[in-house]
Amino acid sequence: MTASRASAAAPRELPADGVAMQSPAPDYPALAGVYDEMVGLDGKSRDVWATFNRWLAETPAADQALHAQRIERLVYENFSDPQRGRQMWRLDLVPIFIDGSTWALIEAASVQRAQLYNALLADLYGDRNVLEQGLLPPPLVMSDPNYLRPLLGVHPQEGHLTFLALDFARDPSGNWRVIDAHTETPAGHGFALANRMVLGEVMAGLFRQSNALRIGQFYQSLSDDLLRRAKSDDPTIAVLSPGPETASFIGHSYMARYLGHLRVGGSDLRVVGNRVYLKTINGLRKIDLLVRSVEGRRADPLELSPNGFDGPVGLVGACRQNPGLVVNALGTAIVENRGLSGYLAALAGHFLGQDLIVPDSPRLWLGEALARDHVLGSLDRYVIHAAQEGTGNPGAASRGRYAPRLSPEDRSRLETDIRFLGANLVAEEPQGFATAPSWTADGLKPEPYALRVFVAAIDGVYTVMPGGLAITVDASETVALSSEESRSRDVWIVSEGTHSPSVSLRRIAAQSVQRQATALQSRVADNLFWLGRYCERADGTLRVLRQTLQRSAADLALPASYRPFTALRALIEDDPAAVIAAPVAPEESARWMHEICCSETLPQGLPVTFANIREIAVQCRDRLSEDNWRLLTALSAAPMVSRMAASHGDAPAVLPAASLPDNALDLIEAADELLQLLAAFNGMSHENMTRNTGWQFLDLGRRIERAYWLAKLLLELFQSAEADELEGDDMLFALQTADSYITFRSRYRFAPQLHLVLDLLMIDETNPRSLAYQLASVSAHIGNLPKSSGDAVRAPDQKLALDLLTRVRLADARELAATRQEGGTRALLAKLLGDLIVELPHLSQLVSRQYFSLADEQPQRLHPQAVP
């Protein structure tokens, strides 16, 4: 390495012939006869890798491993999909370095492609000269389900194509080809952005030294230009993406958040009279521009695919009225058709009067009889692929069918498909791939790769993002497929010239968030409200569990009838009448604890609550800060939840105390950790979220849940005044569980008395844990939410909130504590708490009905009626 270090340390400004070739890392096993990005055929490292080689030589292997781990962790924390519980893709420590002249070629080829596809789209959705003149066989277009006939004649003023991504690959001799074009959705941007964020952080020093181009300005300009195109003073721009159940969701919502646009689903929108509206808590709000991240044919169930509900009903009509409304325009997937490959050169001549700068992979479209016969005659040479893949999600391409690898039945099926469905198939002889170095703990290894390049129309000019997304590919394949856990690399363009002032990614992210002050989406309000409720539910449940376990661990002699054990019922039972009527059988409490920790179905249990938090967090991904997202991912990534379940699963009968297993301490520790994370999330949202309507819904949910929980707990503990030798301990339990013990001690320096405890936990509005405090917050929030009319009359939700608050305010703690019925029930207390337990869910429903009802609408298709 010494030689390498010495030469690599030479200043980069030296003319190329001075330090033209760096020695490679000595242990890099470049493949013989295969073009490698880092190492030339002469075995020497290319100039553009000099900075990296120096870094590699100077960085001990252990430090490299630490960097790799850090990358792994950051990718996981920020971009894993908690709903799937797995990492969606991996990022290599080694970026791919591309020099200025290579990049100039890629850039020119990409811009040419964008112009060509845009012209072809205008033609295919217009006069169709290319079909009439025989430049393209009509069945190629007509057999593609992505040719959206209802869009014929709809011409966006600024072109059909705003976003385009191209997958480039080199063959083993180093010649470039395009293996796929992605014209349908801006797929992959999210991953490219994420990779740069992570690598830019972990490898910050190397990035600075290498003089690589920044990508921030590209997105800044793009975001600005979309605002311009929205043509409104106060524009609403939304990214229309499929739901969290799809693999591309994280990428799309990450891009939406980064560009500062709303992320919406089809059911968040509604078309009224040819205009598209967003459902918000203030009613419908007009959308000025939709960035389309859903498949075009699934974007309008009325005029396009009848089963596609990814867009709002009537979107095609809205596009006829305003062709620039949706970018990319509906129908752009038609030019992704791989069957076009053989016709592109002629089309480039026809539309641009140019030669194709970088050709497609050589492919045969099997709709042509000659091609079909030829391929059937020498099937073993070709990989057969669908002409239309329909997704640009990196790694989602399906494997081709390669006859030598097929069983006799599959081979015969392939032959039949070629004969009858040839118009939807292409054949290609595998071309092979060049390699680039990939980091492993044992040193660099060459890996075949493809390079995704992103193009966007900015101010009417196709502009290439100066970076990209490199994807590891299977060398025997013809398209950029990859495993589910795609391996990817960042792409660093090293330019010789000086850089224009560039904007860092993080600065844009911060700015763009403020750009749009938009009315809150009904769905988002709904999600935030329930996020508040579920987080608070988890908090309350964990507090009761922790106190209960601590007591059992501390005093093994406690009887099963010990009331804090029975208080577990408060977590499960939602009917106050049941609490009042039914005494607790001691053995019940053990079962409850087990259920609360382990049950996958109990709605109040921890597994379900954390699953709900996880689901909502994914849906709100674009609304959560990085920090909040990390916290929620940590909460729901569930090592601790599963630990609780695991340590508990084998030994359901924790209680009574006599049989307390050793793992009680484990459980307490797990509860502690989870409570800390919840506290961090609450604190973060309290400190860092702006006090807008979104925050109000989050806090409203939290307050309603906390009041509900506290009312149930107090009812369970104190409604019965019987056999009260342990009541002192119950009070201590209530104070500790409700986090008010210190307050109580600082006020009253003697053993708790019930009326003082009830006053502090119920009526004292200065105690942020009291019922009255929660209800006062609830009432204030509801009062501040937007109302549909300026009525002087209070809405039902306002009335009920005020009523509940007033009832608690007017209560007298002494009376609550003292008044008893026959049988020892504290009647006043039971009545007040029982009313709250019944009315708080009612209040929650009223809020839902008023603000989230629009979010609940799910369209359905009218059954077509058969023609006899």
Place this chain on the structure above:
Amino acid sequence: MPRYIVSHRTTYSYSSPVIQSHHLMHLAPRVVPHQTNLRHSLTIEPAPVWRSDRVDYFGNPVTLIAIEDEHRQLSVRAVSEIAVTLGPKPNLTATSAWETIATGGNAGIATEIVEYACGSRHARASRMLYDFARPSFPVGRPVLEGARHLMARIHKEFRFDSTSTDVTTPVETVLKQRSGVCQDFAHLMIAGLRAMGLPARYVSGYLLTYPPAGQKKLEGADASHAWVGVWAPETGWVEFDPTNDVINSGEHIAIAHGRDFDDVSPISGVLLGGGQHSVAVSVDVKPVS
């Protein structure tokens, strides 16, 4: 020149209120060579807040509507008066040999005809359909002779059974079970022709029916109908009705053409709300003297 008044009523009933609905309707007759459309009216209840009448990709009149009034019932009544001209009987034997038209040999055939040789959702080529259609197309047979042969076989080999299929039943299933309704037979014939590489299209419309001798015709006893258009360079499109084994001779009133049912469905739509729904249809074709 025979004239007919066609009255087509459709009523959808919903188990819970529909908050908003969008519909797309193919109920107005398209312009075809052997028909003159004298008048057409469309009555929709509740009244749409938005309506757009256009001509669709395939040249059919289409009405798009949006209803914003909450409703539990949608009723649509289309009334059309149409004069039908009887053209000369097409000379089937004088048409080109089928293999000169089939995909592969179809260079020079206009795009909008080639389009109908391409597969669509309900009617695409497969080995099974090819094997089914093949016996009707020996080498050199005139294309429309082949089509007539195929039509006759469907009529003979398949049983009309309105309970054996629904609108989602694939043609392969129809082929296996040898039963279906007119829509299935139309799709089957189209898919068979496309498997041979031939252009074929779906025609929706009405068929004039006659009451049994001595009985009065019942109101609403008629129905929507579907049949098949097959193309030959000598004749243009000729209509074959595999359900009745007849070539259109003036008793078929065409409303719309498309690749298959999806392109011409009389009423489709998407609802917010509505719960379960049921539909009642009555069609009446009345000759005007």
